[in-house]
Amino acid sequence: MEDRILQYPRIMVSAPSGRSGKTTITLGILRALVDRGLSVQPYKKGPDYIDLEWQSVAARRQSRNLDCFFMGSETMNRVITQVSSGADISIIEAAMGLYDGYDVRGSRSSAQVAKQTKTPVVLVLDVTRMTRTAAAIVLGCMSFDSDVDIRGVIVNRVKGARHERLIREAIETSCGIKVIGAVAESPDLAIADRHLGLVTSAEIFERERLLNQVAHIIEESVDLDGFLAIAHEAGDLPLYQDVSGGSQCDKASREGKAPSLNNGSSCLSSPASPENTSACSVKIAIVKDQAFHFYYPENIEALEDAGAELIYVDSLVDAALPHDIDGVYIGGGFPESFAHELEENITFRESIRDFAQHGGVVYAECGGLMYLANCLHNGESAYEMAGVFECEAHMETKRQGHGYAEVVATRDHPWMKEGSVLRGHEHHHSRLEGLTEDQHFGFSNKRGAGIVEGKDGMAFLNTVGGYFHVNAIASPDWADSFVRAAQSYREARKQHIG
Numbered sequence: 001m002e003d004r005i006l007q008y009p010r011i012m013v014s015a016p017s018g019r020s021g022k023t024t025i026t027l028g029i030l031r032a033l034v035d036r037g038l039s040v041q042p043y044k045k046g047p048d049y050i051d052l053e054w055q056s057v058a059a060r061r062q063s064r065n066l067d068c069f070f071m072g073s074e075t076m077n078r079v080i081t082q083v084s085s086g087a088d089i090s091i092i093e094a095a096m097g098l099y100d101g102y103d104v105r106g107s108r109s110s111a112q113v114a115k116q117t118k119t120p121v122v123l124v125l126d127v128t129r130m131t132r133t134a135a136a137i138v139l140g141c142m143s144f145d146s147d148v149d150i151r152g153v154i155v156n157r158v159k160g161a162r163h164e165r166l167i168r169e170a171i172e173t174s175c176g177i178k179v180i181g182a183v184a185e186s187p188d189l190a191i192a193d194r195h196l197g198l199v200t201s202a203e204i205f206e207r208e209r210l211l212n213q214v215a216h217i218i219e220e221s222v223d224l225d226g227f228l229a230i231a232h233e234a235g236d237l238p239l240y241q242d243v244s245g246g247s248q249c250d251k252a253s254r255e256g257k258a259p260s261l262n263n264g265s266s267c268l269s270s271p272a273s274p275e276n277t278s279a280c281s282v283k284i285a286i287v288k289d290q291a292f293h294f295y296y297p298e299n300i301e302a303l304e305d306a307g308a309e310l311i312y313v314d315s316l317v318d319a320a321l322p323h324d325i326d327g328v329y330i331g332g333g334f335p336e337s338f339a340h341e342l343e344e345n346i347t348f349r350e351s352i353r354d355f356a357q358h359g360g361v362v363y364a365e366c367g368g369l370m371y372l373a374n375c376l377h378n379g380e381s382a383y384e385m386a387g388v389f390e391c392e393a394h395m396e397t398k399r400q401g402h403g404y405a406e407v408v409a410t411r412d413h414p415w416m417k418e419g420s421v422l423r424g425h426e427h428h429h430s431r432l433e434g435l436t437e438d439q440h441f442g443f444s445n446k447r448g449a450g451i452v453e454g455k456d457g458m459a460f461l462n463t464v465g466g467y468f469h470v471n472a473i474a475s476p477d478w479a480d481s482f483v484r485a486a487q488s489y490r491e492a493r494k495q496h497i498g
Contacts, residue, residue: 330368
């Protein structure tokens with residue numbers, strides 16, 4: 001039986017290089033289209049948290065990651081068909097340069113995502129100190145891979161009407177595509193930077209004012225009708241069918257639910273299946289606040305799919321973990337920026353340490369790992385942390401690890417089957433010192449810097465903490481293993497109490 005074909009208006013905003021202004025322009029377009037009354041679904045190519053947060057705020061709709069390292073073509077298209085359902089348009093923000101990828105062939109590049117999803121591309125081009133050369137760059141991008149459908153250009157950081165006219169004429173004459181926007185250089189388009197990218201939206205008190213300001217500039221500078229027209233010309237998106245003769249998305253729709261994507265072969269998150277749900281629900285605390293807020297949405301959904309009840313806690317203000325939890329998930333973030341506040345909340349740190357020392361199931365990533373150390377050094381200052389691991393975290397100005405990561409669970413992993421393969425990424429500026437010689441590690445690295453060469457995921461009882469950020473779509477064993485371990489801890493604790 002043939003696969004069904006569905007139409008989802010979509011477009012990718014890319015650039016020949018990073019720092020071209022595509023993120024700010026994308027945010028402005030998202031908010032400007034929302035202000036027009038459209039429902040806009042944002043996506044970010046690659047393993048990214050911060051742009052995802054900003055996009056979600058700008059579009060008032062949860063942004064999602066699309067990435068060839070985490071998803072095959074079928075999975076990626078299912079994500080779009082599920083997540084974009086009901087949206088008027090989907091906008092994918094690219095990463096780095098359009099053709100920059102995993103290797104010299106550009107594997108896992110933004111261009112590959114555009115091809116796999118049949119999405120037309122608009123280039124954002126920084127035209128600082130150039131005129132006709134802009135056309136040469138656009139023409140080069142267009143001819144480099146004819147399967148990439150580049151349909152328009154937004155020129156950025158334009159200086160004056162004459163500058164714009166020369167560039168517009170050069171591109172449209174030489175390349176045969178429209179310049180659909182010319183954005184002038186302006187301090188009103190600046191969003192503050194820090195070592196991991198854009199400052200998180202949660203830290204910007206006037207984020208709405210800023211986004212509205214950028215949207216106003218974009219509304220005045222970009223032909224949004226032309227932008228929408230390109231999106232509506234996107235190629236048809238296949239909806240792959242299962243062997244029983246109906247697409248899994250269709251079958252789930254008839255049943256009033258969404259099928260799980262966690263095994264990499266269906267759509268998106270689903271309610272927990274009966275076999276995964278115990279009579280006494282597993283409770284997992286998610287530490288989510290200004291210090292820790294880097295979580296893939298799919299990871300949260302995967303834990304719920306596996307049968308967990310999620311309880312959100314704040315490490316900066318809560319006095320302690322809830323008394324009846326079975327697991328704790330501490331994501332990445334900026335603990336170094338809130339080290340004083342984390343240190344001051346002594347009772348919460350103690351509750352984390354006590355929970356881990358009594359065999360509670362804990363999974364910590366990057367910033368979460370730093371929080372589980374004895375102390376955190378940042379510049380000339382040192383701050384006491386939770387003290388679960390006998391080590392110290394040191395912030396460095398130079399990046400210590402960055403890029404895709406792939407790990408394999410070792411025999412020392414307390415709750416994952418040995419040999420389980422997980423995929424994700426790492427991006428950190430800290431390192432650990434003072435590790436004991438007998439420290440166990442739950443992961444061996446196939447790719448990535450890890451904590452020490454070839455190893456990540458420090459293990460202590462049922463606690464695992466590493467620099468590795470897991471992606472649940474690409475790591476189908478992770479959530480189920482986490483929840484099963486939490487269930488075992490819950491049952492053991494009940495028996496002990498009884």
